[in-house]
Amino acid sequence: MTRTLVVVGHGMVGHRLVETLRERDADNTWRIVVLGEEPRAAYDRVALSSYLDGKSAEDLSLASHELLDDPMVDLRLNTAATGIDRTARTVSTSDGSGLPYDALVLATGSRPFVPPVPGHDLDGCFVYRTIEDLDDIRAAATEGEPGVVIGGGLLGLEAANALRLLGMRAHVVEMAPRLMPLQVDEGGGQVLSRLVGDLGLTIHCGAATKSIDGEDRVRSVTLADGTVIDTGVVVFSAGVRPRDELAQLAGLERAERGGFLVDEGCRTSAENIWAIGECAAVDGRCYGLVAPGYSMAEGVAEQLLSLGEGAFPGADLSTKLKLLGVDVASFGDAHGQTEGALEVVYANNAAGTYAKLVLSDDARILLGGVLVGDASAYSVLRPLIDRELPAPPEQLLLPAGSGIDAGALPADATVCSCNNVSKEDITTAITGQGLTDVPGIKGCTKAGTSCGSCVPMLKNLLAECGVSTSKALCEHFPQSRTELFEIVQATGIGSFSELIGKHGTGRGCDICKPAVASILASLGHGHILDGEQAGLQDTNDRFLANMQRNGTYSVVPRVPGGEITPEKLIVLGELAKEFGLYTKITGGQRIDLFGARVEQLPLIWRRLVDAGFESGHAYGKALRTVKSCVGNDWCRYGVQDSVSMAIRLELRYRGLRAPHKIKAGVSGCARECAEARGKDFGVIATDKGWNLYVGGNGGFTPRHAELLAADLDDEQLISLVDRFLMFYVRTADRLQRTSAWLESLDGGLDHLREVVVEDSLGIGAELEATMQHHVDNYSDEWAGVLADPGKLAHFVSFVNAPDAPDPAIRFVQERGQIRPGPVSLPMPAIPNQEVLT
């Protein structure tokens, strides 16, 4: 029988409940009605400031299409619950309807607390909780002007980052003597203050706000010590209060300090009503972090499905986050409140790092700790809470000594706290399911799929289970592609036979030959069909065209930025007509001509080259196209000339051989008509220049490109794309697109930004020089074939009958054009015909 669950509130926790219930309710026993007061479905509030850093509301959204289309889920946005009739078991809503429920879960969250300072209600005062709040702050922000954040906790620093992203000079006012008083101790707070101060923030700790001054609008903020900060924008982030108004209306018990009072199963005082997340006071205490909310949601889902007690396991308030680019982690008894607790502190003011471990009175058990500036030890330390230290504490703290391995962890230690996965769960999955890599573990156990801080530990666990992740390219080379690239670059080896002779075994195969051909081409070793290189190329590269299912080829000349003259269009039309080719517009804004036989390719290309076309490299693991919108020449919304930039980029990187194909896009405004964020690199115009996004992908696993750098001028943009592409070409695996490469990079986007933007490895100039070498030595591959009789000699249907068309190739007509006909040659004898059917 289907029962009805009503969930009040579609924030992160309410959403987690719906998601978990739908995942586990295989028999569809619950129909779910979700009331969401906000105009949009649940989104990632924890990452709110990234909305001002290039992410869109859609990027932040947590609601998948599957969920939105799920017939068992009825999501009603812009609808608040206005009352509960416990006897009739109905919820009344702001649209006037009464919803019957069998079970009711309150996930109403909390509201920002605005301290009653004089002037708190002036125009220019904001809170920081929703996307709409951010839109309002953005509208009021003035670049270069001061902005004040009241509250220096986790949320306050997020808000300060938001102001900073809007170009404002942020001041943070915190009552406590240090930033993030709940999470870090005094020493950590000092390092944190210094690090964020270096970013241009002004910190006022131990400071109370006396008044906010102005007539109708905020003009200034006065602190208790008399400091006056002139500002037009004030953001309150001084804590939250649970939204528990429904308690009174429905006669539910409230906790002393607010929140629906619930027991450890999140049950309220009324039957069939639960409360979860920030609005729930579990045994009287509210939790303002998302992780405890998630475990409440999962516990209630368990109860609804009668799968277990679903008791709240107690909140783990450990956190690791990056605020304003500064790593901060706090775990366990961070403040040493346990009786007799001892502290071991390592502070390095020069490097800007602080680390503290809290130990039991006998210095043997780890109770908690604080890390600021470098939180890389978090994934090792957090699972060790309440356990005996596996190594002397100084070894655990020193950055270089973070060398305790996964073996030191007890089997039941929680490795992934977001998804509550223990070390044993993971090692069992690795050995039981024969997992060989981190994505395998993620898929099987969900470990590492939320915040990702345990991913380094997952790699250690693989090693501990004896999974040697072989980097060997294939049976002929023990090296990875990256290592082969380094070898070729360092030794200057210029041919496959020399490379395999010195560094490999055997004669090679269809895996290593094209990979090495690509490396040689990336490093500029002449025409790809020169000498023995011809035999290394995949068939597409070998004939500089794309092989189709019947063995014919398609021809795609380059149309930079998608801009083409009528004269050139006519040439393409005439050629297609003359050779009887099927024509289609590609997704990359060019024209594909299909059905050319191998012996026709030189004839077709002779005409194309004469008309001014050149190879489009549609056949290569190389730069394909740079798609563009029409830009500000024509478009009334455009803010930059996207077509000129797309053409410039396409001509710069044309012919660049890479581990996989590279697609790009340039949009002339934030409307993003060129779909640049679906590309390996995407450029989107801003009022001030260009934003550069990287690592986007369509294909099997769609992924939006992420912001690498903002507001670049033309030359900055080019130099960053040079570095990004060359770094990718050098270090990616064979056939690894930029998106998968970015995900596999240790440190991900942050590391990429360090290398490419901040030049942390000092290789920026070298990457640019290698790219410049490519640009200077570019020549059209097809013109090179047409000028060389030796290369042309291979473009024959049969070596002993060069002009006889392959009798296997037949076409039929469809919608006025050709398409491949059924296979007409007798197939070679295959003993077991079933395999084909």
Add this chain to the structure above:
Amino acid sequence: MNWQQICELDLLPPEYGLPALIRNHPVALFRTRDDELFAVGNVDPFCGAGVMSRGIVGDRDGEPTVASPMLKQVFSLRTGQCLDDPDARLPVYPVRRRADVVEVAVP
């Protein structure tokens, strides 16, 4: 044996393949780095297209091979047997070199 002259050996570089038409049989000729010659059917049994000569020549555990350029199945050049699927095989033709000319015996 009815040997038919196909082409000068120079036209066929080492580690490379070329298509030939022999009494309406499409044949793929290969020459490996150690100068051995092979001739197998040019039609890929998995898709019916005449493309085998365009595949990449190599070895698997020392066995000389060609990989179909269409869907990458690997075949032994010596026996024609598909090494990725026991049910697929290419026909094999006798091939030799006479005074720097490649010759294939036709069925």
